[in-house]
Amino acid sequence: MQTLNKRPKQRGRALVLAHAAKATVFRWRRRVATVAIGGLALGMGYDVVFGHNGLTAYAHKREETKALQLETQQLQRENDDLSERVIRLQFSPDAIEHEAREELHYTRTGEVIYTLPASRVTPDARSTK
16 A cells, blocks of 8 residues: 555655746746847847947937038038129129239239238247248
8 A cells, every 4th residue: 555655645746846847947948038138138229329320320410410501501601602703793893803903913004013921920030030
């Protein structure tokens, strides 16, 4: 009779050990999965911030866009000024005369032009030579 009683006890122990092993495997699988998902989340977060189209690249592109807009506005103003100058030169004899005198150094009869040096020499600079 004792042998018959041992078998059910062994089966019960085996079931308990099997259940404990199953629970241990399940815990380890859950831990591994949690670590893998955490690593994946960290990798994706790093890519979102520092990746090719990440937040830092986006901020840099915003700054570049602002700089290009300012440059476009400046070039548009310069273009408008040059357009006005062309119109003045096409239709205003005074503007043509002013341009000829200023840029080409033309004179009227009897006039003399004195040209001064572009940079002024200070008295301190003369004494050191």
